[in-house]
Amino acid sequence: MSNILCSISTRGRYDTTLPLALQAILNQTKLPNKLIIFDDNDEPRDVRGELFYDYFFKICDIKGVKWEWVYAEKKGQHHNHEKANMAGFEWVWRIDDDCIPEPNVLENLYLYTNVNVGAVGGAILTPPINPDTSKCTGKIENIDSEPNIQWSEIKKAKEVEHLHCSFLYRAGVHDYNLGLSRVAHREETLFTYGLYLKGYKSLVVPHATSWHLKNPQGGIRAETNKDMYHRDELIFRNILAYKNKKIVVLNCGMGDHIVFSHVLPEIKNAEVFTCFPEIVAGRSISEAISLFGGIDEWSIYKKMAQWKWTDSLENAFRKMYI
Amino acid sequence: MLLEKCIYKIYMIIISPYSKALRNGKINPKNYPYWKELIALIKEPIIQIGIEGEEQLVPDFRKNLSLTELEMLVDECRTWISCDSFLQHFGWDRKKYGIVLWSVSDPLIFGHPENINLLKDRSNLVQNQFLWWEFTDHDPNKFFNPSLVLECLNANFP
Numbered sequence: 001m002s003n004i005l006c007s008i009s010t011r012g013r014y015d016t017t018l019p020l021a022l023q024a025i026l027n028q029t030k031l032p033n034k035l036i037i038f039d040d041n042d043e044p045r046d047v048r049g050e051l052f053y054d055y056f057f058k059i060c061d062i063k064g065v066k067w068e069w070v071y072a073e074k075k076g077q078h079h080n081h082e083k084a085n086m087a088g089f090e091w092v093w094r095i096d097d098d099c100i101p102e103p104n105v106l107e108n109l110y111l112y113t114n115v116n117v118g119a120v121g122g123a124i125l126t127p128p129i130n131p132d133t134s135k136c137t138g139k140i141e142n143i144d145s146e147p148n149i150q151w152s153e154i155k156k157a158k159e160v161e162h163l164h165c166s167f168l169y170r171a172g173v174h175d176y177n178l179g180l181s182r183v184a185h186r187e188e189t190l191f192t193y194g195l196y197l198k199g200y201k202s203l204v205v206p207h208a209t210s211w212h213l214k215n216p217q218g219g220i221r222a223e224t225n226k227d228m229y230h231r232d233e234l235i236f237r238n239i240l241a242y243k244n245k246k247i248v249v250l251n252c253g254m255g256d257h258i259v260f261s262h263v264l265p266e267i268k269n270a271e272v273f274t275c276f277p278e279i280v281a282g283r284s285i286s287e288a289i290s291l292f293g294g295i296d297e298w299s300i301y302k303k304m305a306q307w308k309w310t311d312s313l314e315n316a317f318r319k320m321y322i
Numbered sequence: 323m324l325l326e327k328c329i330y331k332i333y334m335i336i337i338s339p340y341s342k343a344l345r346n347g348k349i350n351p352k353n354y355p356y357w358k359e360l361i362a363l364i365k366e367p368i369i370q371i372g373i374e375g376e377e378q379l380v381p382d383f384r385k386n387l388s389l390t391e392l393e394m395l396v397d398e399c400r401t402w403i404s405c406d407s408f409l410q411h412f413g414w415d416r417k418k419y420g421i422v423l424w425s426v427s428d429p430l431i432f433g434h435p436e437n438i439n440l441l442k443d444r445s446n447l448v449q450n451q452f453l454w455w456e457f458t459d460h461d462p463n464k465f466f467n468p469s470l471v472l473e474c475l476n477a478n479f480p
Contacts (some may be wrong), residue, residue: 255411
């Protein structure tokens, strides 16, 4: 039995594309178990009592889709996605608030899930844009030289290394990079590439088209500070530059470093960032933050809590890095 | 002189009484509450290790040792007694095993089976082992009695 959370993060689109996206979710041939809406508006409004939203949530109740409206922290959609990621569901279907999925999208994305799959995406079309993607590889190394494979119709399922915009993903196995700015430029690329690096397949599949009605108002396009984009792009490039290394970040105590030192010989090609270089040699934690933005994804204590860990700390390090 | 050195080398115990100080000023729930009683029962030289600001419990208190200094000291001792802190990992790493006095943290996660792990009752463990210790109150009833620690010391490290 499926266990799917549908997550949507919204800003500045109460009265434009958000209601369309919500309606499209409720019209799916396969419904999610729960819908969570993260309200990231600068001046939030309680739309739950407004006539048409009220109808919408009543229909959710009738259709058996649990729903939750969350007034978010205004730190950017990646923080909201991370909350959804860790909400205890097996799968999360993330949708942008200007993205309108056709009725068969969730059903067809879910058809491709299995134990080896980390994420599944369909076509994300913005008319009239229709690039030739027939030769696209979907590899991260080609991200600057080819259009995104999801920008045109997808004729057959294909393995890729990163996905874009809206997709279904395995929850709780990889973290969103919370070091990105509020615009969260490249957040979904980094996230799905992280799933790929963890050994899961990412797929693009046919018959799962969403219409991306790119709205110049609201969303990340409400941010005009170019420094945010620039910094996020730098983090993205740094992570790509280390793609052949196993990044190790030891932001923990001295004793933890000693325990980790017994695991280090088993890690191939490690690039270590450390608090106690006299115990485990490496570069500084501040350098890790500067290079990669957030380092929470390497917090061994956060991971053990998330895994409800009962085995040894040493084996927790093994699970994280080997 | 040589004989004295040999005797000292064989009969010396290191204690590491305190876990990291908490940011809210409360007593760390992992700190053993009966050190004075335990120390009174041990009839051999004791060296306390720790950092500036911690209460001195024995005449020989060595603060802020470097790793090299600590290595030499650990290699010389008969054994060591510690709460759940850095020393239990350090001694294990040097294959010089000792006694760890547990209360609310889980030795199956944070300990090493090669050490002697004295946990009074697993029902005392906090449910979430990975939160900040600031959220947990110190409770002396959750620790082993000093006379039992001494028995364990003599039985395991004669």
